[in-house]
């Protein structure tokens with residue numbers, strides 16, 4: 001296996017570089033957008049203890065996105081801040097399911113957020129994130145493998161947190177069960193996008209950046225079946241489009257308009 | 272945040288206390304001993320602590336909301352991480368303090384849920400500054416720099432408070448507040464040294480926040496707004512300095528910094544009296560202050576509404592977590 005130790009080395013091979021940057025955009029944008037959705041929740045969680053834990057997870061997750069944007073910066077993609085704030089919707093590689101609004105309403109006025117959506121989304125995402133990070137430990141791009149190791153240290157707690165929520169709720173009242181089931185059904189229609197690596201998937205595997213999509217998906221499904229007591233009897237789909245292909249919804253536009261509002265006031269200013 | 276203790280508080284006296292126990296208690300206070308949750312304490316002391324600490328706790332929680340408005344909008348990755356860390360800390364302070372308050376209300380058969388309900392009914396007030404609007408990103412900076420700066424001064428004043436659980440919570444809170452003020456100051460510095468638009472935004476925020484910052488420490492004396500429990504908190508060694516002493520300390524610390532950044536204060540009468548060694552300033556409108564803290568401030572309703580929505584929307588979660596049989 002060829003091991004690529006530095007950004008300069010990676011830049012020597014155009015095909016390698018292309019797959020690597022594609023993978024990094026997916027990793028960065030996924031964490032970035034789900035952290036954004038998390039930050040909208042502050043002060044609205046079911047109890048104060050949860051507000052503290054959830055905001056800690058959200059903050060760590062933003063930290064992970066920053067690490068990936070920095071790897072992209074090293075590879076000559078531009079400044080991390082610009083990558084995070086100044087890329088249009090079509091350029092974003094996050095999965096569509098992760099950009100979905102937390103519920104009806106706005107985060108400042110009348111936020112009718114749904115805790116069931118958040119628990120299911122966070123749990124499914126963190127489960128997959130762990131599978132992916134563990135695969136990335138063997139990545140041919142050493143700076144990425146090192147980053148994965150760092151992220152995994154925090155991420156283990158995040159997954160444990162959401163797993164606890166799933167276990168508590170799916171095992172409680174009928175209302176909680178049915179709310180969770182509704183969101184699991186919904187996730188089954190949309191989650192495939194998260195599980196994919198996009199048009200470069202085969203190349204990524206060839207360059208030993210990460211394992212195959214099939215391998216990742218199988219591991220994810222096995223983990224999920226271990227925890228969820230309800231699994232829909234239907235194939236996983238991506239009915240809202242493929243974020244890996246740059247297809248996105250109005251929800252992402254709303255997110256981008258919010259998260260770059262101040263940045264957009266003056267892109268050349270120092271903030 | 273004790274300055275609110277004087278409002279809406281149930282008047283208690285020490286007349287009905289067991290004189291022997293009371294005397295022993297006061298000896299402990301005067302000897303600088305720390306009182307613990309399970310120790311005997313006079314009703315007046317307990318009531319004062321409940322008011323003080325539950326208000327402080329709920330103010331930390333409500334205090335995260337104005338900055339939350341700017342958390343998703345922070346203009347760089349570094350600022351996003353900084354403000355996320357800050358709002359998380361504030362929630363953590365709220366949690367820490369509510370736990371201290373919970374122990375104090377236990378003898379009355381009350382719990383956390385009652386405190387949260389008191390917030391929704393208006394019985395539990397939160398700090399005046401958190402009723403204010405945060406109109407621009409500069410407001411997020413001013414909150415971090417000057418509101419947290421003011422909080423540091425008022426909380427440092429109680430670092431040696433006679434009630435042990437509160438005193439210990441304050442040690443940790445004050446340590447974190449220092450980082451908050453640094454975070455706020457970093458935002459302010461960039462704006463102050465930035466473009467004309469950024470400078471204007473900052474000056475505008477300072478102008479709007481000025482009266483609220485003066486109000487932060489509470490009125491000078493009882494005569495301004497009616498009764499005052501300043502004396503009670505001093506008697507029991509919960510606090511050291513008076514409202515006005517704290518406000519003067521704040522002005523001493525921050526006005527030179529404000530001026531050195533080329534910013535102005537919207538008060539033409541503001542000056543330092545060299546002889547008397549204090550700041551002379553235009554009193555804020557204390558009637559407005561009373562209005563604000565009785566939940567009629569610029570953003571009071573909207574912020575309380577957020578807690579209401581959270582309470583309603585998460586009812587099913589509370590029921591799911593409650594031990595069977597589920598409560599309504």
Ligand SMILES: [Fe+2]
Pocket residue numbers: 331360361364444448
């Ligand atoms: Fe705080």
Ligand SMILES: [Fe+2]
Pocket residue numbers: 361419422447448451
């Ligand atoms: Fe603070």
